[in-house]
Amino acid sequence: MSRRIGRELCMKLFYQLEVNKDFGKENIDKFIEEHSHENFDKEYILEVANKFIENNEYIDSLIQKHSTRWKLNRIAKVDLSILRLAITEILYIENIPFKVSINEALELAKIYSDNDSAPFINGLLGSVVDEIEK
Template structure:
């Protein structure tokens, strides 16, 4: 599994956690059990655990920079893509910011609407500019 696919799996995991309102390690383990063994499982688990531990900070950044949008009004897919990207940008220093942003935009093009990729790029750009 390459990193792009691992990001998509991490996005699906965090999306599932959000839908079920269960941000527990048990959810992570259950999700990972269903995936084939691969070295990228460590990345998925690490990203999910980091997100859980920093969810409030990440969500506050999103709401602050998503001009005119409350977090509960942002499409769940877009919110999840932003969460994955910001987890990488702020807490996974081995991943260049530009890579996280570009991957988030590409994932949005695949899993969300055409306008979503522009929205995600704008929010992430605003956060990076402030950072």
Template sequence: MGRSLARESAMKILFQMELNNDFSSDALNIFFENNSFEDDEKEYILQTVNQLNENIKIIDENIEKYAQGWKLNRIPKVDLSILRIAINEILHRKDIPVEVSINEAINISKKYSTNESSKFINGLLGSFVRDMEHINKL
């Protein structure tokens, strides 16, 4: 399957969790029972969901900050899940290049959302990364 499809699967479970307002380990276990993954794919999904649960407040604050006037509840749930994964990777996964996180987010949004969503996601993540790079240079 690979990292790209593992990332898609992470988006799917996060989307499901968001829709059902159920971020429990039971929901994740059911997802794993109903889908088959290689060990490294399962590890990526599990790490991603756990990191998001631990850091959701700061991740969502960044999404809202760069969404330019959009409240989280107005952002489509698919797009929100994609953004959460990308920002989590940028902040917490130093083994994944920033460019890869952004490109994968755009590709997933093109597959599961709209053309406008991919532009929104690209713009939001681009602004987020530019500000991070500026802060890191200080």
């Protein structure tokens, strides 16, 4: 099972939850059920989604702190979803190196965001990692 597919689905889940402004467990379960025909690591998505829900205020505060030009509500929802996914992995998924999380976030940005998003995401995630490593 491809972790990349899991990340992409997790980003889509975060986007959907943000658009609906409902981060309830039943929405996560419904999303997974709707995508059950796809080959992905269900446990990975559940772990990342649950870690984000448990820690969303802290994760969003990191995004806000390191986003010097934009308030959280002004960041494109796709970019916000990518950032939330990457920061959740960086902080709470121990078996994934920081560089992998950042690289995968950039790959998602290249597919789903505009040309300005990848440098923004890269810079913000780099700042978050620098803070964590201190």
